[in-house]
Amino acid sequence: MSYTELEHGYQGLRKTRTAFYSGHESGDLIRGVKSSSPDVGEDVKQVVVGICAMAKKTESKPMREILTRLQEFQYIRILVFPEEVIVEKPVEEWPACDCLISFHSKGFPLEKAIQYATLRHPYVINNLHMQYDIQDRRKVYSILESQGIEIPRYAVLDRDSANPTNHELIESEDHVEVNGIVFNKPFVEKPVSAEDHNIYIYYPTSAGGGSQRLFRKIGSRSSVYSPESRVRKTGSFIYEDFMPTDGTDVKVYTVGPDYAHAEARKSPALDGKVERDSEGKEIRYPVILSNAEKLISRKVCLAFKQTVCGFDLLRANGKSFVCDVNGFSFVKNSNKYYDDCAKILGNMILRELAPTLHIPWSVPFQLDDPPIVPTTFGKMMELRCVVAVIRHGDRTPKQKMKVEVRHPKFFEIFEKYGGEVNGHVKLKRPKQLQEILDIARYLLNEIEHRAAPELAEKQAKLEQLKSVLEMYGHFSGINRKVQMKYQPKGRPKSSSSDDGENQKGPKEPSLVLIVKWGGELTPAGRIQAEELGRIFRCMYPGGQGRHYTG
Secondary structure, X not given: OXXXXXXXXXXXXXOOXXXXXXXXXXXXXXXXXXXXXXXOOOOOEOEEEEEEOOHHHHXXXXXXXXXHHHHOOOOEEEEEOOHHHHHHOOHHHOOOOOEEEEOOOOOOOHHHHHHHHHHHOOEEOEOOOHXXXXXXXXXXXXXXXXXXXXXXXXXXXXXXXXXXXXXXXXXXXXXXXXXXXXXXXXXXEEEOEOOOOOEEEEOOXXXXXXXXXXXXXXXXXXXXXEOOOOOOOOOOEEEEEOOOOOOEEEEEEEEOOOOEEEEEEEOOOOOOEOOEOXXXXXOOEEEOOOHHHHHHHHHHHHHOOEOEEEEEEEEEOOEEEEXXXXXXXXOOOOHHHHHHHHHXXXXXXXXXXXXXXXXXXXXXXXXXXXXXXXXXOOOOOOOXXXXXXXOOOOEOOEEEEEEEEOXXXXXXXXXHOOHHHHOEEEEOOHHHHHHHHHHHHHHHHHHHHOOOHHHHHOHHHHHHHHHHHOHHHOOOOOOEEEEEEEEEOEOOOOOOOOOOHHHOOOOOOEEEEEEEEEOOEOHHHHHHHHHHHHHHHHHOOOOOOOOOOO
């Protein structure tokens, strides 16, 4: 469906919004409904769109927002099936409809919905039979593989299978072997049932061992750490490689094969704490999908025959992997998504049913079928991202230490890196800093075994130099650097912090070695940086400028 069709099909909507209808019997509904709109004549037929799902879903804010917008199409009437009718009544007593939007959730009788669709033959938005496959992670991965969609490397441990080769497990300290396939820690253990959200991530002993246990959000928690490192011994599971995603998951929501809305959230595997905004909603950030990811979205929608469909993307190692398909899912708290979803569904329904029901609705003028990767329409300039480098924040004090040195090894380093040209040299690279550290260790060893008077006087500063360069266990020019300046007649005393070593003896050439360190972000500084990043991400698009600073 093209953008032009989408926009034109949403014109001429009702001036007033009508309430949703609900009916307990098929006789409660008639297709000829008098409309209050002046543009619609008496006894004009309307497409009855039946919403068949559990009350918790049909009464949710996203569903109400979309149904309200869908109701504004002058030839569409919304009918919500009451939950007691769905659960208690036979399908013969369910209300009649022309189009059925039905999806599974906990407690929903999916088999009855299939029977109803077989009995009434409505136009079905989300295929009902495929919703059984979505409940089984084994079938989900099999379908994704058949479509050439990237998924994590995995193996299935099927303890329900009569074939012993399907449940062979060998467990070692830092890996498991499932049916001959080895998974080194960290790896992920998922129940084969998509309804079971108790997913475990096992860590290697080098990272402290144990496991992170993910579950459906409870308050402000979505996972907890456990010291248990052994895999579960009952039940069937999928084992797969852990994908390094920098602490974020991407949620994608399709409305047909040519529309996808994407959001990022903090991964529950990170620390298990759910970030929420001032309204108590989980904080999510808009994401711009790549061309390859848009193609993945199209493939998922078509493969599972789910017009409205959510799935999870993992961005790792320069690729995008699908790790879960959720079926019918709506974006929360996005007016643009609500508008787009209603427009697409409304036009899709009318284009399919208006001719057969003799409804005077014509397909608006449309462009050629859109490309797989849609281009941008319109002339409005759009902000795509904000990139900022900000220098200041709460940090540790910057410190420096000076020492006059004359040892030949320092002069060798000075000349090696071109110090004789400009009279000074700055050393920041790990290799350069390692060379200075090696010299400091060598001289301290010399002092310990046969202390020369000149070296012994500098022992304290050499030890400080060694201590600074050994911090953190690795080198980075961001937090440490060494400078050396050539003094042809020795170093004159320039401040009270000098040690006065140059005041005695001959004025020989020397080097002033200056080591600088510190100026690193404190924990408060890191929080400030993360907070600023969240503010930027909430500015646009879709954030409505709301940000929770608690």
